[in-house]
Amino acid sequence: TGLLDEDRQFFLAKDFGGLIEADEVPRHLTLCQYALGTTQPLIVPDLRDHPKLKNNPLVTASPNWVFWGAYPLVSNDGLVLGTLCTVDYKPRSMDPAQVQRMQSLASNLMLLITLQMEERDAITERMAKLASYFHHTHPDLKPGEIESFLDLCAGKPVDTNRLQRLANWGIVTLDGNTPDLSAKGREIQAEHGLHASTFRRHVIAPKKAIEIEDLFAMME
Numbered sequence: 001t002g003l004l005d006e007d008r009q010f011f012l013a014k015d016f017g018g019l020i021e022a023d024e025v026p027r028h029l030t031l032c033q034y035a036l037g038t039t040q041p042l043i044v045p046d047l048r049d050h051p052k053l054k055n056n057p058l059v060t061a062s063p064n065w066v067f068w069g070a071y072p073l074v075s076n077d078g079l080v081l082g083t084l085c086t087v088d089y090k091p092r093s094m095d096p097a098q099v100q101r102m103q104s105l106a107s108n109l110m111l112l113i114t115l116q117m118e119e120r121d122a123i124t125e126r127m128a129k130l131a132s133y134f135h136h137t138h139p140d141l142k143p144g145e146i147e148s149f150l151d152l153c154a155g156k157p158v159d160t161n162r163l164q165r166l167a168n169w170g171i172v173t174l175d176g177n178t179p180d181l182s183a184k185g186r187e188i189q190a191e192h193g194l195h196a197s198t199f200r201r202h203v204i205a206p207k208k209a210i211e212i213e214d215l216f217a218m219m220e
Helices: 096-137 143-154 160-168 183-191 212-218
Strands: 002-004 008-011 024-026 042-044 067-074 080-088
Touching (some): 080 096
Antiparallel strands (some): 042 067
């Protein structure tokens, strides 16, 4: 899976049998650059016969790809952000059902990317509001102390030395061996959406998601 900017293609996931170890390549050397102009799949059964792609270094030299299929990753506003690609070292064709499954897989991948972006934006907004809150209520609070507060919200181990001033302000309690949020601290946690589940959220694929092994088995 690759995402492209104006200069490079970044590989989010790849399995090229050890032939390509790079995490990125110059955009002008990629095949995927040709798949960004449409939201429809671009499938080339034999790259060696394609008038434009047959001279690409990925075809004429190692890894000497022959078959190539690109399935655009399309955002909700219709932008093509990258591609989900399949390659082979021999000519290959795909029937409509196989193409549909690859399109579904690309759609699922785009959904995961979108959810991660939205989650990251939401967390960034929460952090900004928290920083603003502490700036106005406790302007001398150090970044490390805010970080320790977040660790405590996330249920992570915390350096108690960093919590002393938070304890002085009644935000945390240091009674016993394990520091904890006070009632005031939990109010701040709830107000800024910083419950432990926020830090541990995972996107779970639906039960009917396509297994990659099944997908490749269909293409044999």
